Amino acid sequence: MADHGARDHATWSASATARNVHCAGALTLAQFAPPQRESIHSARGTACHQIAEKCLRTGVDASSFLGEIEKTKEREIEIDEELVNSAQEYVDYCRSLNPDIMKSGVHEQRWIEQKFDLSALGTPFDAGGTGDFVCYDPRHKTLEIVDLKNGMGVVDVNENPQLRTYGLGALLAHPDLDVERVTVTIVQPRAPHKDGRIRSETFHVADLIDWTADLLKAMQRSKQAMDEHAAANGNTVLLDEWRDKWLKPGKCTFCPVEGSCPALKRDAMSVAAVWFDDxxxxxxxxxxxxxxxxxxxxxxxxxxxxxxxxxxxxxLAHSMAEQGVEFEDHMLVDKIGNRKWADDTAPLVMAMQENGVDPFAEPKLLSPAQLEKLLGSKRKALIEPFVVREVTGTNLVSRTKTTRSAAKTKAETYFEAQP
Ligand code: SF4
Structure with a gap:
């Protein structure tokens, strides 16, 4: 089993390619980033990858992990329906690739959790990552890299630098394969997209080689930014110039210095100034x-x-406080969770019964994932006609950040409902 919590440990990791290409100074500042705490979202993503990997390696379905605990870097995640559904959609897709090869048992044609290293290209830093699933189709001379995304932030597959880095890494890792085309596929079960929850891009190897030249140029820019930062040697005037030259906000999500980045601070202050002094x-x-x-x-x-x-x-302040930094006007307090029963419920049951109260609810219908687990992989499709995904409300989102179609307004819904 791969260590999913520490998959992208290279200085230039595939998952940070888009950010580093866009913001050449990000890699420099990342060296000074405080230790990163594992967020609940990241831990759930890790748990989802872990059960998906077990499914692919052993042949079981994701529902067999429902209710089990997966340990991640800092947390213990209980596998719930949402994780089961995400993992299963990805596993089903991977299993559907090259079924003839899969059935023939020629395992050399697919790789689970494949590590990549780009050092053969003479990169200025160690560069690489881990591809979730790689599959080679000799009939079409195509190498496919499948990436599971459990998050809800929509990720586009076209010209996606992370996926192209995986494609490049897979190509370098298998110099013996006769590859003409590379397909990269995102499986993102929780994010609706006009092209579907599973979407792919296929490109010729020659296009990937062209893109690699751009990638290497971006790496050289990052190296130059690193060198100039070191040469500034803490001089604040030079560092302000460095900030304006090398930092470019726009792809800051997941940047390890988002909370301490001088360029974001500069921009936030100027936005606030417009607001308050309009x-x-x-x-x-x-x-x-x-x-x-x-x-x-x-x-x-x-x-x-x-x-x-x-x-x-x-x-950032929260994480520093948890590490012992004291703030004059702020302090840590415990976060109290929702009420739940203490582990031993026998005394509760006895107390309720003594008072004539039955603490047990009527038996409830099992959830879709629980029923799927009961039915097993061969019969799980039986429940599909009975499953609905309800719209629970609306969100107001930026037109530039969504691929979804517009929802109906309340007025439109009202007039549609009139006879
Ligand atoms: S937070 Fe944004 S602007 Fe700042 S270093 Fe990271 S990617 Fe660049």
Whole structure:
């Protein structure tokens, strides 16, 4: 079993390629990042990968792990339906590839959790990563890399630098294979996308080689940024110049220095200054409330940047406080969870019965994943006609950050419902 919590340990990891290509200074600052705590989302992603790997290695279905505990770097995650469903969708897709080869038992044609190393290209740093699943189809001379994404942030497959890095790594790892085309596939069960939850891009090896030249140039830029940062030697004027030259916000999610990045601080401060000192906007004498759609639209554009920065600052301070740093006006307190029964429920049952109360509820219908587990992999499709995914409300999102179609407004829904 691969160590999923520490998969991308290279200085230039595949998963950070998009960020490092966009922001050449990110790799420099990452060297000074405080130790990263494992978030619950990241731990759930790790647990999902772990059970998916076990399924692919052993042939069982993900529902067999329902209710079990998976240990991750810092947490223990109980496998719930959502994780089972995500893992199974990915496992089903991997199993569906090259079924003839799979059946013939020629295992050399697929690799689970394959480690990649790009050092053969003469990279200025150690560079690599781990591909979730790699499969070679000799009939079409195609190498496919499948990536499971358990998160809800929509990831596009086209020209995706992380996936291209995996493609490149897979190609380097198998110089003996006759490959003409590379297919990269994202399986992202929890994020609706116009191209579906499973989406692929196929490109010719020659295109990948062209892209590799760009990747190596980006690595050289990062190396130059690193060298110039070292040459500034702590001089604040030079470091401000370095910040403006090498840091480029825009792909900061998951950057290990998001909470302490000087470029984000500079931009957040300037956005806040516009907000609080909006002197060039027309003032409407009697307008007590600011409900102008254009003004709200402008604020909606600015809010995510400030929110992200505030969230990252809070997370950094929290993590430092947990490591013992004291803040004058702030302190750590315990977070109290929802009420639940103590481990031994026998005294509770006895006390309730003595008071004439039955603490047991009526038997409930099993959940889809529980029923799937009972039915087993061969009969699990039986429940599909009875499963629904309900819309529970709406979200207001940026048009540029979604591929989903617009939901109906309340007025539209109301008039549609009229006879
Ligand atoms: S937070 Fe954003 S701008 Fe700052 S180093 Fe990271 S990627 Fe670059």
């Amino acid at each position: 002197m060039d906007q027309p003032r409407l004498g009697n307008a007590a409330l600011d409900t102008d759609p254009a003004s709200l639209n402008r604020d909606l554009n600015m809010i995510p940047m400030l929110e992200d920065w505030i969230k990252a600052r809070r997370a």
